[in-house]
Amino acid sequence: MNEPVALPAPVQSLAVRVAIIGGGPAGLMAADVLSSEGYDVQLFDAMPSVGRKFLLAGRGGLNLTHAEAMPAFMSRYGGFAEELSTAIAQFDNEAVRRWSSELGQNTFIGSSHRVFPVGMKASPLLRAWLNRLQGSDGRKPVRFHARHRWIGWEGGDWVFDTLQGHRHFTFDAVVLALGGGSWARLGSDGAWVPLLEGRGVGVSPLVASNCGFDVQRPWSDHFRSRYAGHPLKSVALTVLSAPGADPDQALFRRKGEFVATDTGFEGSLIYAASAAARAQLAAHASAHILIDLLPDHSLERVLLEVAKPRGSRSLSTHLKSRLGLDGIKAGLLYEVLSPETLKDERALAIAIKALPLVLGASRPLDEAISSAGGVCWDALDGQHGLKALPGVFCAGEMLDWDAPTGGYLLTACLALGRKAGQDVHRYLQAQLAVSRPT
Ligand SMILES: Cc1cc2nc3c(=O)[nH]c(=O)nc-3n(C[C@H](O)[C@H](O)[C@H](O)COP(=O)(O)OP(=O)(O)OC[C@H]3O[C@@H](n4cnc5c(N)ncnc54)[C@H](O)[C@@H]3O)c2cc1C
Numbered sequence: 001m002n003e004p005v006a007l008p009a010p011v012q013s014l015a016v017r018v019a020i021i022g023g024g025p026a027g028l029m030a031a032d033v034l035s036s037e038g039y040d041v042q043l044f045d046a047m048p049s050v051g052r053k054f055l056l057a058g059r060g061g062l063n064l065t066h067a068e069a070m071p072a073f074m075s076r077y078g079g080f081a082e083e084l085s086t087a088i089a090q091f092d093n094e095a096v097r098r099w100s101s102e103l104g105q106n107t108f109i110g111s112s113h114r115v116f117p118v119g120m121k122a123s124p125l126l127r128a129w130l131n132r133l134q135g136s137d138g139r140k141p142v143r144f145h146a147r148h149r150w151i152g153w154e155g156g157d158w159v160f161d162t163l164q165g166h167r168h169f170t171f172d173a174v175v176l177a178l179g180g181g182s183w184a185r186l187g188s189d190g191a192w193v194p195l196l197e198g199r200g201v202g203v204s205p206l207v208a209s210n211c212g213f214d215v216q217r218p219w220s221d222h223f224r225s226r227y228a229g230h231p232l233k234s235v236a237l238t239v240l241s242a243p244g245a246d247p248d249q250a251l252f253r254r255k256g257e258f259v260a261t262d263t264g265f266e267g268s269l270i271y272a273a274s275a276a277a278r279a280q281l282a283a284h285a286s287a288h289i290l291i292d293l294l295p296d297h298s299l300e301r302v303l304l305e306v307a308k309p310r311g312s313r314s315l316s317t318h319l320k321s322r323l324g325l326d327g328i329k330a331g332l333l334y335e336v337l338s339p340e341t342l343k344d345e346r347a348l349a350i351a352i353k354a355l356p357l358v359l360g361a362s363r364p365l366d367e368a369i370s371s372a373g374g375v376c377w378d379a380l381d382g383q384h385g386l387k388a389l390p391g392v393f394c395a396g397e398m399l400d401w402d403a404p405t406g407g408y409l410l411t412a413c414l415a416l417g418r419k420a421g422q423d424v425h426r427y428l429q430a431q432l433a434v435s436r437p438t
Pocket of ligand 1: 045061410
């Protein structure tokens with residue numbers, strides 16, 4: 001893993017025009033590779049400044065990557081692991097940590113093996129990175145064009161909407177790193193989809209990933225007002241493969257925590273289950289889940305405790321004293337179960353271990369942490385260039401892949417940005433070799 005790729009010899013200040021459109025982590029990494037090779041790189045972004053989603057990601061602790069071994073790491077990309085394997089093999093979780101350290105931000109491994117910069121934030125890393133791109137290490141500086149929204153082509157020109165009106169540019173090679181479709185106010189709005197489709201590039205629809213879900217039957221006013229915003233800690237979540245299906249054949253089962261919202265659930269465990277839940281919603285218009293409120297207790301133990309005599313104590317007091325079930329966990333039982341089930345000791349114990357709920361919809365794409373879908377892999381040539389648009393390469397979240405939170409998103413975006421930069425370098429070297437007189 002992480003073998004350096006053999007690249008052609010560096011070129012100094014090549015008089016070719018290279019553009020990166022999109023200044024998120026993928027675009028900045030492509031710019032880093034190409035500027036370090038001596039190209040005249042121009043980076044365009046629709047927003048007044050670059051890296052806005054990266055900065056947001058740092059708000060709750062920038063989870064750069066994950067420290068698990070590569071086979072487990074790659075398995076998080078599910079059906080896209082093969083497509084991503086070349087890029088990530090050349091820029092894996094250890095490379096991400098080295099890159100961050102080179103920029104002055106050492107990393108540490110958190111309790112769940114997630115990797116964070118010591119300062120937890122994205123801003124010092126971004127600042128150091130932009131300094132490097134602006135030539136602090138002696139390279140030819142990348143030229144940044146903020147407030148330049150790419151809106152399409154006119155003839156061979158790339159057209160940008162700017163505060164001064166439309167500006168036209170021509171380039172020898174372009175990396176598109178336009179992001180997915182969530183958090184449009186930070187710049188990645190998916191407006192590129194029809195532009196590329198119009199030029200014959202296959203794009204799988206952008207859908208919400210790592211997102212919250214609404215429950216099919218809305219919460220009661222009582223539950224919503226008391227428990228929206230409350231965390232469900234140390235629970236296990238199962239996504240069934242069909243309504244009423246065998247939990248042993250479930251699509252997803254994992255321990256973790258999530259949060260009740262006004263309309264359903266959000267949070268890390270729900271995000272991790274989002275691909276499975278999304279597949280169920282697509283197939284059945286609903287996703288049937290089970291919540292194990294006490295994953296460290298066996299059903300027998302729960303039944304034993306529930307069945308203990310409670311004398312004159314209320315059921316709530318009994319559940320709290322025998323099993324520690326209170327707050328939102330007890331609230332959920334009362335919200336979901338009928339009075340008959342609550343009175344039936346065995347049925348109640350079964351429900352504590354597998355509380356059934358139905359999700360009716362995912363939250364809108366714009367609220368999601370990331371989007372699945374994007375430029376189809378078969379629209380790319382052997383490298384990351386578009387078959388339909390020679391000299392145009394794609395990187396980052398705008399490609400069709402998906403991963404849970406845990407640092408897998410940023411690792412793949414950085415690795416794909418690096419790969420696109422290297423592919424552009426190879427492409428330009430090949431072009432130069434063809435045009436050079438023999
Ligand atoms: C709240 C939140 C927290 C997150 N936390 C983490 C985390 O801790 N760890 C992790 O791994 N991932 C995290 N992510 C996901 C991660 O931030 C993204 O996957 C990553 O930023 C995608 O990188 P990108 O370069 O592909 O696209 P983006 O970062 O989305 O950048 C795309 C850029 O393209 C620009 N652009 C778009 N269209 C145009 C156009 N037409 N013309 C010019 N410019 C354009 C945009 O302005 C933007 O600057 C988080 C996301 C969110 C929303």
